Amino acid sequence: MKIEHQNLASGGWAELTLAEQLANIGSEVERAIKWKEKGNNDYSQKAFLRSLELLSFSLDCQKNGARLKELARLYEVLVDYFNGENIFSSSAQLWRKYFYAFNWLARK
Numbered sequence: 382m383k384i385e386h387q388n389l390a391s392g393g394w395a396e397l398t399l400a401e402q403l404a405n406i407g408s409e410v411e412r413a414i415k416w417k418e419k420g421n422n423d424y425s426q427k428a429f430l431r432s433l434e435l436l437s438f439s440l441d442c443q444k445n446g447a448r449l450k451e452l453a454r455l456y457e458v459l460v461d462y463f464n465g466e467n468i469f470s471s472s473a474q475l476w477r478k479y480f481y482a483f484n485w486l487a488r489k
Contacts, residue, residue, distance in 0.1 A: 404483045409428050409431045418473070
């Protein structure tokens with residue numbers, strides 16, 4: 382699999398705060414949702430995969446067990462929403478609300 386975010390993969394991601402990381406992940410999730418709503422599944426899938434790549438970077442650089450658990454659960458639920466059966470009953474509105482708080486915090 383090709384790494385889309387080369388500069389972040391080489392260590393730049395670990396320099397961001399968790400709020401900044403999640404805000405960036407949320408941007409990709411928002412793109413995936415918008416493309417899904419427009420019926421462009423190819424672009425939606427690409428944005429979704431980029432969000433998983435960023436989330437993987439976050440998982441790799443976390444040492445806090447509670448954060449690891451939250452990020453791992455986030456990964457699981459995102460995959461379920463975009464590529465699974467949505468057994469967690471996620472929605473576009475839920476994801477927007479979840480990531481909005483991190484976007485707000487990162488800008489503060």
